[in-house]
Amino acid sequence: MALSVTLETVALSIPNLTRSSLTLSSDAALSHPIRSFSFLTPSPLFPNLVSPKLRLRTSSSSLTIKASSPSSSPSTTVAESQGIKIKSVPTKPIEGQKTGTSGLRKKVKVFMQENYLANWIQALFNSLPPEDFENGLLVLGGDGRYFNREAAQIIIKIAAGNGVGKILVGKEGIMSTPAVSAVIRKRKANGGFIMSASHNPGGPEYDWGIKFNYSSGQPAPESITDKIYGNTLSISEIKMADIPDVDLSNLGVTKYGNFSVEVVDPVSDYLELMENVFDFSLIRSLLSRSDFRFIFDAMHAVTGAYAIPIFVDKLGASLDSISNGVPLEDFGHGHPDPNLTYAKDLVDIMYGENGPDFGAASDGDGDRNMILGRGFFVTPSDSVAIIAANAQEAIPYFKSGPKGLARSMPTSGALDCVAHKLSLPFFEVPTGWKFFGNLMDAGKLSICGEESFGTGSDHIREKDGIWAVLAWISIIAYRNKDKKPGEKLVSVSDVVKEHWATYGRNFFSRYDYEECESEGANKMVEYLRDLVSKSKAGDKYGNYALQFADDFTYTDPVDKSVASKQGVRFVFTDGSRIIFRLSGTGSAGATVRMYIEQFEPDVSKHDMDAQTALKPLIDLALSLSKLKDFTGREKPTVIT
Numbered sequence: 001m002a003l004s005v006t007l008e009t010v011a012l013s014i015p016n017l018t019r020s021s022l023t024l025s026s027d028a029a030l031s032h033p034i035r036s037f038s039f040l041t042p043s044p045l046f047p048n049l050v051s052p053k054l055r056l057r058t059s060s061s062s063l064t065i066k067a068s069s070p071s072s073s074p075s076t077t078v079a080e081s082q083g084i085k086i087k088s089v090p091t092k093p094i095e096g097q098k099t100g101t102s103g104l105r106k107k108v109k110v111f112m113q114e115n116y117l118a119n120w121i122q123a124l125f126n127s128l129p130p131e132d133f134e135n136g137l138l139v140l141g142g143d144g145r146y147f148n149r150e151a152a153q154i155i156i157k158i159a160a161g162n163g164v165g166k167i168l169v170g171k172e173g174i175m176s177t178p179a180v181s182a183v184i185r186k187r188k189a190n191g192g193f194i195m196s197a198s199h200n201p202g203g204p205e206y207d208w209g210i211k212f213n214y215s216s217g218q219p220a221p222e223s224i225t226d227k228i229y230g231n232t233l234s235i236s237e238i239k240m241a242d243i244p245d246v247d248l249s250n251l252g253v254t255k256y257g258n259f260s261v262e263v264v265d266p267v268s269d270y271l272e273l274m275e276n277v278f279d280f281s282l283i284r285s286l287l288s289r290s291d292f293r294f295i296f297d298a299m300h301a302v303t304g305a306y307a308i309p310i311f312v313d314k315l316g317a318s319l320d321s322i323s324n325g326v327p328l329e330d331f332g333h334g335h336p337d338p339n340l341t342y343a344k345d346l347v348d349i350m351y352g353e354n355g356p357d358f359g360a361a362s363d364g365d366g367d368r369n370m371i372l373g374r375g376f377f378v379t380p381s382d383s384v385a386i387i388a389a390n391a392q393e394a395i396p397y398f399k400s401g402p403k404g405l406a407r408s409m410p411t412s413g414a415l416d417c418v419a420h421k422l423s424l425p426f427f428e429v430p431t432g433w434k435f436f437g438n439l440m441d442a443g444k445l446s447i448c449g450e451e452s453f454g455t456g457s458d459h460i461r462e463k464d465g466i467w468a469v470l471a472w473i474s475i476i477a478y479r480n481k482d483k484k485p486g487e488k489l490v491s492v493s494d495v496v497k498e499h500w501a502t503y504g505r506n507f508f509s510r511y512d513y514e515e516c517e518s519e520g521a522n523k524m525v526e527y528l529r530d531l532v533s534k535s536k537a538g539d540k541y542g543n544y545a546l547q548f549a550d551d552f553t554y555t556d557p558v559d560k561s562v563a564s565k566q567g568v569r570f571v572f573t574d575g576s577r578i579i580f581r582l583s584g585t586g587s588a589g590a591t592v593r594m595y596i597e598q599f600e601p602d603v604s605k606h607d608m609d610a611q612t613a614l615k616p617l618i619d620l621a622l623s624l625s626k627l628k629d630f631t632g633r634e635k636p637t638v639i640t
Contacts, residue, residue: 136165166260174302179306339370
């Protein structure tokens with residue numbers, strides 16, 4: 001039976017959530033009210049992507065802009081290639097185009113500057129060998145955020161101007177990050193562009209982003225992103241096809257000489273892949289039970305285009321189990337980051353009286369996820385460990401067992417315990433999904449995850465929010481496949497607590513201090529690195545004895561490339577860890593992330609609140625780092 005959510009539902013109080021580490025953001029304007037489609041009627045900015053059942057109106061504003069794009073000038077030259085005219089548009093380098101772990105992210109107004117996006121796109125083509133794209137196929141998709149429509153046209157014209165043979169683009173420019181990876185791999189494309197700032201807010205005053213994925217479907221490696229940045233510093237020309245804007249609202253092929261644009265259903269290839277990975281009949285048997293209630297919050301982001309076809313049409317969930325299911329350019333004035341702060345209204349429902357049995361959310365571009373049971377939050381670190389421990393029996397794709405497991409360095413050691421017990425190869429990599437790709441391509445890795453709500457496997461080369469949700473539903477369905485009506489079902493919390501009893505519990509928390517002044521944040525990291533250089537094994541920090549401290553360096557076992565300065569670690573003799581790093585996924589300022597972990601094998605202590613269990617380490621970390629002195633921050637923006 002699906003959950004019906006009314007406007008009154010969101011007022012549910014959750015006194016027990018305060019000890020589950022919920023901290024309100026200072027960005028109070030960015031919240032996600034859970035909306036029943038029976039009561040609220042948001043109108044899609046992408047109406048052709050929405051199920052006919054959801055032809056609704058909205059009060060959410062729809063703003064339009066005219067994007068800055070290379071325009072003809074007296075010095076613009078025109079040539080002909082592939083049967084179309086190619087303009088050579090003079091340009092100059094623009095500062096601030098350093099490409100990070102997830103592409104280039106800035107405020108929308110920055111990308112709207114003349115030639116800003118065009119410079120980066122041309123710099124990318126200048127960074128690739130011509131044989132990697134000339135007369136080839138590229139994929140283009142995005143999360144539907146503000147400026148994507150205009151950006152798509154710029155990208156298409158520059159791709160044509162550089163000799164690309166065909167662009168395959170999702171209808172209305174929509175395609176989730178996992179789906180882009182899947183389509184690149186299925187269609188044997190040369191690569192693809194993803195227009196997204198992921199979990200960051202969208203709209204005229206907020207964020208936009210762009211990244212490029214390789215033919216394997218994985219994000220471009222540092223060797224390429226470094227070249228892109230280098231080329232942005234010397235760029236002088238943009239090659240742009242002199243063609244009209246392409247209609248992206250209808251499926252089909254548009255040709256200009258030897259160049260073509262094919263508009264495709266953004267869901268079909270991805271859905272086909274999910275049907276091959278999971279047992280949909282098993283999942284359907286759970287979602288159709290009258291004693292099981294399910295809710296998925298798409299946060300008015302890209303997975304809204306996927307939720308109806310997958311959860312409702314294919315798996316039999318009721319339409320009212322999908323909340324915020326219409327993609328909007330400003331994400332309904334929300335912050336599409338599935339955590340306890342920005343998905344607070346979903347959390348309220350799950351912790352409310354008689355909450356649903358299973359709840360989940362995904363982010364702006366569909367690659368992150370949050371998993372909740374009734375009154376129970378599953379940490380991302382525990383989530384990937386539990387998926388790995390149950391994958392072979394519950395998910396057909398892994399019927400022969402996982403090849404190996406991996407996590408990002410800050411992620412808790414819960415996955416390590418599973419790898420050890422199952423005698424599987426295990427890898428610890430820096431933050432950034434691209435570091436998993438080489439291991440997957442080498443056949444060394446099947447399941448991996450990051451504490452930042454990213455979970456995935458080698459079915460594609462990106463983290464995958466809907467995949468994680470389907471994996472969890474598969475585990476719950478498998479545990480309950482023999483349960484008769486009226487029998488108590490195995491719940492999310494039952495699965496997690498059983499896992500802790502088997503493997504031990506890794507108490508874990510992350511404190512995010514968003515948009516700190518960069519100068520202070522960098523000085524704090526410099527101070528910590530100096531502290532590391534002076535530390536030695538056995539040093540006492542309160543009641544904790546130091547095993548080692550370092551600034552994490554990773555050597556890729558496949559290509560031997562080295563990534564240094566990936567996070568400052570203090571690891572103690574009891575296995576506890578304190579970690580600090582600066583995030584590269586924001587568009588302004590610096591985000592300081594502080595990670596705290598403590599392993600607890602004693603089952604009698606597993607029900608402790610994480611913040612209570614970790615308080616001595618948290619206090620030590622704040623004192624050790626002098627975080628308040630360097631950043632001026634009294635409290636974190638988000639606690640996970």
